[in-house]
Amino acid sequence: xxxxxxxxxxxxxxxxxxxxxxxxxxxxxxxxxxxxxxxxxxxxxxxxxxxxxxxxxxxxxxxxxxxxxxxxxxxxxxxxxxxxxxxxxxxxxxxxxxxxxxxxxxxxxxxxxxxxxxxxxxxxxxxxxxxxxxxxxxxxxxxxxxxxxxxxxxxxxxxxxxxxxxxxxxxxxxxxxxxxxxxxxxxxxxxxxxxxxxxxxxxxxxxxxxxxxxxxxxxxxxxxxxxxxxxxxxxxxxxxxxxxxxxxxxxx
Amino acid sequence: xxxxxxxxxxxxxxxxxxxxxxxxxxxxxxxxxxxxxxxxxxxxxxxxxxxxxxxxxxxxxxxxxxxxxxxxxxxxxxxxxxxxxxxxxxxxxxxxxxxxxxxxxxxxxxxxxxxxxxxxxxxxxxxxxxxxxxxxxxxxxxxxxxxxxxxxxxxxxxxxxxxxxxxxxxxxxxxxxxxxxxxxxxxxxxxxxxxxxxxxxxxxxxxxxxxxxxxxxxxxxxxxxxxxxxxxxxxxxxxxxxxxxxxxxxxxxxxxxxxxxxxxxxxxxxxxxxxxxxxxxxxxxxxxxxxxxxxxxxxxxxxxxxxxxxxxxxxxxxxxxxxxxxxxxxxxxxxxxxxxxxxxxxxxxxxxxxxxxxxxxxxxxxxxxxxxxx
Numbered sequence: 001x002x003x004x005x006x007x008x009x010x011x012x013x014x015x016x017x018x019x020x021x022x023x024x025x026x027x028x029x030x031x032x033x034x035x036x037x038x039x040x041x042x043x044x045x046x047x048x049x050x051x052x053x054x055x056x057x058x059x060x061x062x063x064x065x066x067x068x069x070x071x072x073x074x075x076x077x078x079x080x081x082x083x084x085x086x087x088x089x090x091x092x093x094x095x096x097x098x099x100x101x102x103x104x105x106x107x108x109x110x111x112x113x114x115x116x117x118x119x120x121x122x123x124x125x126x127x128x129x130x131x132x133x134x135x136x137x138x139x140x141x142x143x144x145x146x147x148x149x150x151x152x153x154x155x156x157x158x159x160x161x162x163x164x165x166x167x168x169x170x171x172x173x174x175x176x177x178x179x180x181x182x183x184x185x186x187x188x189x190x191x192x193x194x195x196x197x198x199x200x201x202x203x204x205x206x207x208x209x210x211x212x213x214x215x216x217x218x219x220x221x222x223x224x225x226x227x228x229x230x231x232x233x234x235x236x237x238x239x240x241x242x243x244x245x246x247x248x249x250x251x252x
Numbered sequence: 253x254x255x256x257x258x259x260x261x262x263x264x265x266x267x268x269x270x271x272x273x274x275x276x277x278x279x280x281x282x283x284x285x286x287x288x289x290x291x292x293x294x295x296x297x298x299x300x301x302x303x304x305x306x307x308x309x310x311x312x313x314x315x316x317x318x319x320x321x322x323x324x325x326x327x328x329x330x331x332x333x334x335x336x337x338x339x340x341x342x343x344x345x346x347x348x349x350x351x352x353x354x355x356x357x358x359x360x361x362x363x364x365x366x367x368x369x370x371x372x373x374x375x376x377x378x379x380x381x382x383x384x385x386x387x388x389x390x391x392x393x394x395x396x397x398x399x400x401x402x403x404x405x406x407x408x409x410x411x412x413x414x415x416x417x418x419x420x421x422x423x424x425x426x427x428x429x430x431x432x433x434x435x436x437x438x439x440x441x442x443x444x445x446x447x448x449x450x451x452x453x454x455x456x457x458x459x460x461x462x463x464x465x466x467x468x469x470x471x472x473x474x475x476x477x478x479x480x481x482x483x484x485x486x487x488x489x490x491x492x493x494x495x496x497x498x499x500x501x502x503x504x505x506x507x508x509x510x511x512x513x514x515x516x517x518x519x520x521x522x523x524x525x526x527x528x529x530x531x532x533x534x535x536x537x538x539x540x541x542x543x544x545x546x547x548x549x550x551x552x553x554x555x556x557x558x559x560x561x562x563x564x565x566x567x568x569x570x571x572x573x574x575x576x577x578x579x580x581x582x583x584x585x586x587x588x589x590x591x592x593x594x595x596x597x598x599x600x601x602x603x604x605x606x607x608x609x610x611x612x613x614x615x616x617x618x619x620x621x622x623x624x625x626x
Contacts, residue, residue: 025484055295055298056291056292056294056295057291057292057295057448057449058449059450059457059458059459060449060450060454061454061455061456061458091287091288091291106454106455107455110454110455112416113419113452113453113454114453114454114455115453115455115456116453116455118455120455121455121456121457124457125457128487224487227486227487227490227523227527228487230486230487230519230520230523231483231484231485231486231487233516233519234483234484234486234509234516234519234520235483235484237513237516238302238483241302241303241512241513242295242298242299242302244302245297245298245301245302246294246298249294249297249298249301251290251294252280252290252294252312252313252316
């Protein structure tokens, strides 16, 4: 009985850890996208995760970013002694699985075909995620009664959590954010911002170094963020639809 | 041709040019590397299944190889398309005879040169032999002013090289520029750029359209159509196309959202109209990924939701739909629509397939899509 409880607890903490891993091109958790196909844990701390992506052709580099992150967040959990990831149904499954489980980097996995590791790619895609989340939050703030122009004046400390809601302190007013979808949008941006590991004074940052948007009207910044957001939504919707078809189809 | 009748009683003639049409053969006998060949066609099949109305999904065997006759019937017969532009996708690394190549269609182009438009392809890794082939194709197929004006440039093409595999190339490489010069010399002035999941080197973003941007700036006299509107990089695409006026939005794949995901379709249309305007958006059903009949009918029946009209200050009027369905592509390829209408009225295919313009009443049950909850 004890062993079973321990297994169930471990399984739950592995799932929780995996839920922090996003598909970098979609900015959505792999657990919500349905990429985690199977998860098993043993009482002595061996974890095995089977993953699947929406298509056989997902770009190897983004797949690698996702798998490395999954490997790392699960491996460092207390009680995990061994972690094994298996990506199925991908055009380079064998090669990627071998390299990921051996702890290799992308450039070691593709020594003759890659010129370097994935830092630059990762920064590019995370910057877009930041901007997309920024737009969603700003739209939520405007819906809650702020005007767009006052948003760049806000500091990080002006937005505080209050139970299941947020409170914004702007121009001497206290504005609550209560709609659950909007609360989620604000939370998603703040977790990204706080996760940058620096303490920005400004609420609004435009890149991973914490810089503010370029000198232009905030509204045009938002239009750019909106486009990034539209792109993520479209891609994610397509990937969900493709995966659904894929999992419900017989192989010829 | 399809005639759209609006509630005010007006009739709008829509001459349809599909810029991205395939005839492929992915039957098992053609599989050279079975895992990859199967993985390719199954992925296509998932795209179809994901976005088509159920009644338009064929069984797998038909999908893998449907044949030329069925393609002509579907596209020109039921499908309302007046002219279809062929875009090859050879994939010689996956399939013995290639997936979709010029040979599959050459006989049909010479038979119906006012219906089917020949386009070829090149790969900078093919070197001089590739250029010689292009010259030959221009000699053979430039049988109308609009024939052999385009090449499909699929940068994720895998190719056997030095005993290994090279998984792609870039449009801003010196070798690619040599081919673009060759295109200029041969009057192949439409470059249909298409991104896939791999590129050289593999650590770069394969979907980055920075190389199209560079090439479009270097060859301002040429036109660059970016297939599936740069997805999954729609945002980059819009930035780049805003700057380079010789870049066009190719709606292959993107169109198919219109049926089951109208709100997503609305979002992309609003963005394209806002960033590019109505003159640089080109229709395609991407046959046989999707059947043009339902895509065109749904598109004619589609209206931008009020919130997006207001937010972006754009609209998708009947005149704009007419541009997207045919006029814009006609401008890019140099097709004279009025002349083609006369030619096609009684051409052989019209007789063979008993073609008549269909009429669709639009605006009564228009698709819109509500704002997304996410």
